[in-house]
Amino acid sequence: MSSTSTPALPDAALSAEAAALATGPAAHPIHPDHTPTGQLAFGAFFQGVNSSTIWRLPDSGDQVAWESFDSLVRTAERGKFAAFFLGEGLRLREHRGVPFELDVAGRPDAQTLLAALAAVTEKIGLVATQNTTYNDPVDLARRLQTLDLLSAGRAGWNIVTTDNAWTGENFRRGGYLDHADRYVHAEAFVRVAEQYWGGETIDHDGAHYSVRAQGDLPRSAQGRPVLFQAGASPAGQDFAARTADVVFSPHGTLEAAVDFRRSVTGRVVAAGRDPAAVKILPGAEIILAPTEAEAEEKVRWVRDLQVGPEQAIALLEQYWGRDLSAFDPDGPLPDVAPEVSESGVTRGAGFQFAKAEELTRAWREEAAAKGQSILEFARVKAGARRGTFTGSYDAVADRLVEFARLGAIDGLNITPWLIPSGLDDIVDHLVPRLQERGAYPADYAGSTLRENLGLDPA
Numbered sequence: 001m002s003s004t005s006t007p008a009l010p011d012a013a014l015s016a017e018a019a020a021l022a023t024g025p026a027a028h029p030i031h032p033d034h035t036p037t038g039q040l041a042f043g044a045f046f047q048g049v050n051s052s053t054i055w056r057l058p059d060s061g062d063q064v065a066w067e068s069f070d071s072l073v074r075t076a077e078r079g080k081f082a083a084f085f086l087g088e089g090l091r092l093r094e095h096r097g098v099p100f101e102l103d104v105a106g107r108p109d110a111q112t113l114l115a116a117l118a119a120v121t122e123k124i125g126l127v128a129t130q131n132t133t134y135n136d137p138v139d140l141a142r143r144l145q146t147l148d149l150l151s152a153g154r155a156g157w158n159i160v161t162t163d164n165a166w167t168g169e170n171f172r173r174g175g176y177l178d179h180a181d182r183y184v185h186a187e188a189f190v191r192v193a194e195q196y197w198g199g200e201t202i203d204h205d206g207a208h209y210s211v212r213a214q215g216d217l218p219r220s221a222q223g224r225p226v227l228f229q230a231g232a233s234p235a236g237q238d239f240a241a242r243t244a245d246v247v248f249s250p251h252g253t254l255e256a257a258v259d260f261r262r263s264v265t266g267r268v269v270a271a272g273r274d275p276a277a278v279k280i281l282p283g284a285e286i287i288l289a290p291t292e293a294e295a296e297e298k299v300r301w302v303r304d305l306q307v308g309p310e311q312a313i314a315l316l317e318q319y320w321g322r323d324l325s326a327f328d329p330d331g332p333l334p335d336v337a338p339e340v341s342e343s344g345v346t347r348g349a350g351f352q353f354a355k356a357e358e359l360t361r362a363w364r365e366e367a368a369a370k371g372q373s374i375l376e377f378a379r380v381k382a383g384a385r386r387g388t389f390t391g392s393y394d395a396v397a398d399r400l401v402e403f404a405r406l407g408a409i410d411g412l413n414i415t416p417w418l419i420p421s422g423l424d425d426i427v428d429h430l431v432p433r434l435q436e437r438g439a440y441p442a443d444y445a446g447s448t449l450r451e452n453l454g455l456d457p458a
Contacts, residue, residue: 030265030406030408031269033275034407036407037454038401039411039440039454040404040410040411040439041081041083041279041281041410041411041441041454042076042079042080042081042281042411042412042413042426042431043081043127043412043414044075044076044084044085044413044416045085045283046068046084046086047087047415049087049093049103049104049106050087050103050104050415051103051104052382052415053415053422054305057305057418060418063107063419064106064107064108069117069420072416073120073121073124074120075421075423076124076427077122078427079427080441082411082449082453083124083126083156083413083452083453084127085156085158085413086113086114086128086129088128088130089107090131090162090171091166091167091169091170095317095318102310103311110129110130111143114127114147118150121154123154123444123452124154124452125154125156125449125452125453126154126156127155127157127158128144128158129158130144130159130160132160133161133162133177133182134168134171137189137193137196138193141192141193141196142196142216144193145197145225147225148225152220153448155220155226156227156449157227158228158229159227159228159229159243159244161185161186162177162182163177163178163181163182181207183236183238185206185207187239187242187243188206188208190227190243192211194224195215196215197219197224198215199214199215199218201214202214220448221448222448222449222451223457223458226245226246226449226450226453226455227244229248230247231247232249232260237264237267238267240264241268241271242271245277245278245279245450245453245455246279246280247264247278247279248281248413249282250284251282251387252282252388254403257282257409258406258408260282261408264280276454277455279411280408280410281411282412283412283414283415284387284389284413285417286390286396286425287302287388287389287390287417288391288393288396288425288430290392291392292395294392295390295391295392296390298390302417303379303383304379306382309329311378312378313325313329315378316334316378319338319340319359320334320338320339320340321338321340322336327374328374329374329375330375331373333360333363333367334374335364338360393425393433397433397437398437400412400434400439401434401439
């Protein structure tokens with residue numbers, strides 16, 4: 001990141017919420033060992049499979065076309081984004097037993113695509129989501145190290161775990177990993193990968209595999225790929241504190257972001273690591289306009305396109321476990337009991353583990369109290385699942401400076417709501433304002449992903 005120091009902002013320049021956090025009873029609002037840099041780094045998150053990207057507009061791109069990825073990564077690099085981030089889906093999502101066609105589904109292989117993007121970019125990092133459950137550690141480590149070498153030290157790995165039998169059916173080993181063991185397994189996997197990257201002789205016997213191997217590739221310009229992790233649970237935070245370089249769990253409010261930073265920092269220190277060794281870049285959606293009034297109207301327009309009547313009914317069906325097509329999307333929530341006790345995983349992590357009977361009852365009461373229809377309720381719920389920054393260019397810039405000033409975050413991993421033009425407003429209007437406020441780099445700090453995230457070489 002930029003080596004230029006950020007001028008301290010007086011508390012008067014902060015919102016009341018930020019000032020209260022900065023001057024509250026705790027001498028250090030985050031942690032005694034945490035020193036805010038006041039700087040922000042951005043990543044661009046091309047999810048591919050998701051319910052937030054709009055594919056129904058004339059200027060929506062094809063989610064598997066090279067042109068979409070090429071255009072978006074070039075815009076991100078023009079905006080000095082630290083990283084370009086690809087998600088992963090190991091099985092098409094389903095709805096009531098058939099592929100779900102109302103959201104985006106399907107994407108090219110991440111590492112193949114990132115290797116191609118390395119040839120058309122110079123500084124931006126290239127991060128692949130890769131699963132520890134359905135890969136072998138030495139094979140994956142070698143592929144990631146190859147990407148790191150081809151890109152001259154710009155590779156990153158978003159470490160994810162999966163334990164459900166539904167995904168595992170694609171690999172003939174469904175459900176073989178207990179939920180409680182997912183991070184134990186992942187940590188052992190990462191340690192083997194690190195040994196490979198270090199050129200070590202690997203002699204590992206674990207609960208799920210044994211490895212005898214030798215690292216056979218040279219280290220890259222940044223040492224090894226940057227490790228990303230998104231677990232927000234206590235177990236996930238502990239795993240990140242021991243292994244990750246970057247955490248990107250979403251936290252939309254300043255108070256929640258401060259609480260999460262405090263929790264992660266405490267765990268990092270307890271793990272014997274320097275708090276500066278772990279950056280926090282929450283996943284976020286940004287919707288901007290020249291004025292606050294225009295931004296409010298734009299948010300409504302985006303939400304209408306993200307969640308239409310069919311999506312609203314499908315969202316509720318996922319929890320009710322039954323056909324709700326007879327219900328009017330403009331009417332009240334269904335007054336029938338769910339047919340499932342717990343929602344499944346077929347539409348992704350956001351739909352897991354909710355107790356359906358308890359949840360649907362609470363949803364009916366909430367919607368009735370607020371006078372919301374099915375469609376209105378679904379749009380609010382869909383927006384709430386994402387960390388979102390909305391408003392005028394200046395208001396959002398000021399808000400993000402508050403987050404950076406307190407050290408609540410080190411940046412954002414941004415999911416565009418439109419591909420490939422969804423970063424244009426951010427690069428053309430938000431980034432310059434953050435640069436003017438001294439909170440965003442005027443240029444890349446170096447040629448590796450570690451340098452541009454402010455991380456030490458591995």
